[in-house]
Amino acid sequence: MIEWNQIDSVLLDMDGTLLDKHFDDYFWEELIPEKFSELKKIPLDEAKRQLLAAYRAEEKTLNWTDIEYWSRRLGIDIVALKESICSRVQVHPGVEPFLHFLKQEEKQIALVTNAHPRTVQIKLGQTILTPYFDVILCSSDIGLPKEEVHFWRGAQRVLQFDKERSLFIDDNEEVLLAAHAFGIKYLFFKTHASSRVPRDDSKNFPSLRHFGELLP
Structure with a gap:
């Protein structure tokens, strides 16, 4: 006490x-890979592999949670995507x-x-x-x-x-x-x-x- x-x-x-934290796990581990796979025209497993490597490279840095950085890096509008599923919060x-x-x-x-x-x-x-x-x-x-x-x-x-x-x-x-x-x-x-x-x-x-x- x-x-x-x-x-x-x-x-x-x-x-x-x-x-x-399920919101974030779903967003970064499922939704972003799906969008990245579609954007790059690569298999979902390959998209997940590339993204995991990119995520790990930015752990413990400000980029890790910088949605402007990830929007530029991935070519995906992170803000719009978060807003589209915000009811999951x-x-x-x-x-x-x-x-x-x-x-x-x-x-x-x-x-x-x-x-x-x-x-x-x-x-x-x-x-x-x-x-x-x-x-x-x-x-x-x-x-x-x-x-x-x-x-x-x-x-x-x-x-x-x-x-x-x-x-x-x-x-x-x-x-x-x-x-x-x-x-x-x-x-x-x-x-x-x-x-x-x-x-x-x-x-x-x-x-x-x-x-x-x-x-x-």
Whole structure:
């Protein structure tokens, strides 16, 4: 159980943490390969092979989530394609009651994401979560991905949080390790990032399956 009187700021990842990651898995692993296969007139398996190599080359960089970069690289209008399936965006169970509790407790609530600002706009537009956030910070605002310790130095300058009195939740263990190295005291790993993938607990951080587990 969290001692909420010890926490002033709550930093929350978006994809996989607040939102079901199945949307992204479907988009990048199924829909984009289909469109790329049609565009390049190559078999679907070959399209998937080429895309997987391209994705892996950009992991842990700003390009990884830069939809403008991928639109140029692939010759596909990523924004239009995301908008065409935006009704698939789903909020994880328990998220809204958790945010409501934080608001009542007058905690600083920050969305801290590697996602491109346009992606954030599209996805949050399908939810009622936006009013809960005091600030939305994208990695492109800092110029570094969250996997970098220096990102957190920049985030602290922007958000003015006390790392000894801050809670951060993410479904990416490498991001949590960077936040830990920076010194954020309270860290949770959001398991079950996708509703279609089995639960995957962390070996390094407390695992959170449902946000109700954090409520008093």
